[in-house]
Amino acid sequence: MLINAKHADIGKIKTACLVLSVAEGGKLDALGKALDAACQGALSKLLKRGDLAGKPGQTLLLPGLEGCKAERLLLVGTGKEKTLNDRTLRKLASSVLAVLKTLGAKDALITLGELTVSGRDSYGKARLISETLLQSLYVFDRFKSSKADAPTLKQITLFCADKAELAAVERGVAHAQAIAHGAAFTRDLGNLPGNLCHPTFMAEQALQLGKDFPSLKIEVLTEKELKKLGMGAFMAVAQGSEQPPRLVVMHYQGGKKDDAPYALVGKGITFDTGGISLKPGAAMDEMKYDMCGAASVLGTFRALAELELPINVVGLLACAENMPSGHATRPGDIVTSMSGQTVEILNTDAEGRLVLCDTLTYAERFKPKAVIDIATLTGACIVALGSNVSGLMGNNDGLVKQILKAGEFADDRAWQLPLFEEYQEQLDSPFADMANIGGPKAGTITAGCFLARYTKAYHWAHLDIAGTAWVSGGKDKGATGRPVPMLTQYLLDRAAEAKA
Structure with missing residues (x-):
């Protein structure tokens, strides 16, 4: 679906459906009053009937009014508050789209961007509205015999009352579309079953992305090359599966040739049985989502290439399948990581940190400005933070603050957890340099502590997205x-810094 922006006289815009906000008590804002005047008071008369209380997200569909070029008028309640928050704005946009999808209207004009939203200017409101609309249109029916009907709605226009703000609104829409495209790519990969989405498939998707966007250069390291690099921890995870591992290296060169890159490292366990430390059977089907860290890196690169940001970025996808077999790693096995540090594998289901530690060591060769790894790493993170925010740790306060700020603006938030030195003691092993688990306490933090031992050469942050990368259980x-x-x-923030 196409989203664009437009500035014009509200009463003279031709559209199949005009969406207008109404505060609690049937109160119209300046835009609504202007339309009401054009309709000779017909709108205010309708509201006096009390059919719309104005509660947040409540809707009322009306036929076109004389004096208005719109074929239909969709009223949406905004509540009592004069200043809304991000969550309410998203709720309004979702409520509007739910109605629009049921109509025969091919286009709609939405005026929600004229509302006052805390911490958001015209750009920020346009982007959040557009992202919400596009995300709500996502459908995954690739394996359904009966496909979902194509929506009648083909175009949504965001109304801009102030012509001076039109460029900012258009920029917000463009950024939202790039992000939505990247998020949809990530969702498609995460929703694919493990028999199709395996390490080789992930590498193929990266290569195809490189063909679609010439600004991306893709390199794929095979099992033989991983062994040659000494990635003993990575290979310990992969050796139980018949699916060969892949380390995918992605380069985006939008900045100056000698500028140090930012690096994104994604955990790509395309299916996680737990290995010899086998998971319970219930809900194991959801372990196809254990590659969502790598998928989110692919999706971010999709957005990055579309936005053509003036920075350099490296993406590393650590892709393997964790299976039990006669070749699988046993609990108690000791392996040597690429860094030379040895690891006693007490639990083969703590495999994500093993593929990541070697990949984080590999990241050193790019001399990065900063490295962020993204992983569905621990169930403990879901226990601690639920599914609303991602867990965040790091060895540099400045980097952590940048990520927190980015998450706040994107309405995709994280919460910082500590990496105090005392937690490192839980990883002590009598036989190797460290164990791969630290016991039942602070599981998310000790996983971060493990990774921290491989990231001392650069500024690093770790995002645990176990609770936020997918919705568990049920039909949804x-x-x-x-x-x-x-x-x-x-990355948008870093690009803005580069331009300054």
């Missing part, structure tokens, strides 16, 4: 596309 389960909005905003 599926990948969410997070944290593509947060990561893209982080």
Whole structure:
């Protein structure tokens, strides 16, 4: 669906459906009053009947009014508050789209961008509205015999009352579309079953992305090359599966040739049985989502290439399948990582940190400005933070603050957890340099502590997206596309710094 922006006289715009906000008590804002005047008071007369209380998200569909060029008028309640928050704005946009999808209207004009929203200017409101609309249109029916009907709605226009703000609104729409495209790509990958989406498939998707966007250069390292690099931890995860591992290296060169890149590292366990430390059977089907870290890097690169940001970025996808077999790693096995540090594998289901530690060591060769790894790493993160925010740790306060700020603006938030030195003691092993788990306490933090031992050469942050990358259980389960909005905003912020 196409989203654009337009400035014009509200009463003279031709559209199949005009969406107008109404505050609680049937109160019209300046835009509504202007339309009411054009309709000779017909709108205010209708509201006096009390059919719309104006509660947030409440809607009322009306036929076109004389004096207005719109064929239909959709009223949406905004509540009592004069200043809204991000959550309410998203609720309004979702409520509007739910009605629009049921109509025969091919286009609609939405005026929600004229509302006052805390912390958001015209650009920020346009972007959040557009992202919400596009995300709500996402459908994954690739394997359904009966496909969803194509929506009648083909175009939505965001109304801009102030002509001086039109360029900002258009920029917000363009950024939202790039982010939505990236998030949809991530969701598609996360929703694919493990028999199709395996490490080789992930590499193929990256290569195809490189063909679609010439600004991306893709390199794929095979099993033989991983062994040659000494990635013993990575290979310990992959060796139980018949699917060969892949390390995908993605280059985006939008900045100056000698500018150090930012690096995004994604965990890509395309299916996680737990290995010999086998997971319970219930809900194991959801372990196809264990590659959402890598998928979010792919989605972010999709957005990055579309936005053509003036920075350099490296993406590393650590792709493997964790299976039990006669070749699988046993609990108690000791392996040597690429860094030379040895690891006693006490639990083969703590495999994500093993593919990541070698990949984080590999990232050193790019001399990055900063590295962010993204992983569905620990169930403990869901226990601690639920599914609303991602867990965040890092070895540099400045980097952590940048990510928190990006998540706040993108409405894709994270919450910082500590990496105090005391937690490192839980990883002590009598036989190796460290164990790969730290016991039942602070599981998310000790996983971060493990990764921190491989990231001392650069500024690093770790995003645990176990709770935010997908919706679990029931008919609505599926990948969410997070944290593509947060990561893209982080890169937008760095690009803005580069221009300054």
